Amino acid sequence: MYDPLQATMRVGASGLEAQSRRLRVIAENMANAHSTGRTPGSDPYARRVITFESQLDETADANLVRVASVEQPRASFRVEHMPGHPAADANGFVRMPNVDLVVEAADMREANRSYEANLQAIRQAREMITMTLDLLRTT
Amino acid sequence: MQLFSIVSRHNQWLAVRQATIAGNIANANTPGFRAQDVQPFEMAVAQARLAMAATQAGHLSSGPADAPATELRREAAWETSMSGNNVSLEQELLKAGEVNRAYRLNTSIAKVFHRLIMTSSRI
Numbered sequence: 001m002y003d004p005l006q007a008t009m010r011v012g013a014s015g016l017e018a019q020s021r022r023l024r025v026i027a028e029n030m031a032n033a034h035s036t037g038r039t040p041g042s043d044p045y046a047r048r049v050i051t052f053e054s055q056l057d058e059t060a061d062a063n064l065v066r067v068a069s070v071e072q073p074r075a076s077f078r079v080e081h082m083p084g085h086p087a088a089d090a091n092g093f094v095r096m097p098n099v100d101l102v103v104e105a106a107d108m109r110e111a112n113r114s115y116e117a118n119l120q121a122i123r124q125a126r127e128m129i130t131m132t133l134d135l136l137r138t139t
Numbered sequence: 140m141q142l143f144s145i146v147s148r149h150n151q152w153l154a155v156r157q158a159t160i161a162g163n164i165a166n167a168n169t170p171g172f173r174a175q176d177v178q179p180f181e182m183a184v185a186q187a188r189l190a191m192a193a194t195q196a197g198h199l200s201s202g203p204a205d206a207p208a209t210e211l212r213r214e215a216a217w218e219t220s221m222s223g224n225n226v227s228l229e230q231e232l233l234k235a236g237e238v239n240r241a242y243r244l245n246t247s248i249a250k251v252f253h254r255l256i257m258t259s260s261r262i
Contacts, residue, residue: 003154004151004154004155004157004158005154005157005158007158007161008154008157008158008160008161011158011161011162011164011165012161012164012165014165015161015164015165015166015167018165018168019168022168051170052166052168052169052170053169053170054166054169054172060158062158062159062161062162063162063163063165063166063172063175064162064165065165065166065168065169110168113228114164114167114168114228117164117167117228117231117232118161118164118165120164120232120235121157121160121161121164121165121231121235122161124157124235124236124238124239125157125161127239128153128154128157128238128239128242131242131243131246132150132246134246134250135246135249135250135253
């Protein structure tokens with residue numbers, strides 16, 4: 001049988017990886033909040049959303065998490081009136097990315113919170129291993 | 140000597156519980172994931188001791204006597220989000236703290252008893 005405390009570490013690590021991928025996608029969205037197209041009427045940057053799925057690890061008999069997909073949800077772009085812009089159409093309108101910085105910031109906080117919780121689970125498992133090892137120590 | 144066996148079994152159960160909690164935390168943002176927990180340890184012990192014999196066909200079986208303590212069950216959760224996920228991080232961290240405390244207690248007991256035995260054998 002696989003050591004449950006080792007399994008805890010593995011599960012926690014999978015959670016850390018998933019949450020850091022999520023943070024990366026959020027950072028991409030924030031960085032590209034004003035990335036328009038280059039030619040008139042072209043599409044700007046489209047917001048990306050990460051989705052997770054549960055995955056059963058056969059050897060450890062534990063529920064890992066992994067990134068299911070990074071999708072671009074169909075949401076309409078904002079339109080701004082900037083006649084001098086290279087991406088402006090005949091009427092002077094530029095299509096802007098559908099990124100809302102407030103939504104991204106809230107998402108980032110949640111990713112941060114989940115990351116911390118995973119870290120805490122790993123820390124506790126490590127502490128439990130240390131406690132077991134301490135039994136060997138002669139006092 | 141019975142004590143060491145109970146302590147190690149309880150610690151094993153706690154380790155499995157910690158792994159389950161870690162799985163819940165890792166899947167805290169997975170749509171449709173339901174939080175899990177292991178069967179209580181008292182129940183696992185009771186199942187191991189109270190194996191009723193079915194001498195007639197009509198008797199209800201009490202389940203296998205050596206039921207593993209790692210059987211998962213659905214957890215009564217504090218909240219369910221829109222995505223069908225019912226993992227509450229606060230609840231999971233609370234349980235993890237509980238596991239940690241019990242583990243510390245067990246290892247301390249084992250350590251004290253070990254010291255006791257060592258003291259008596261030194262005479």
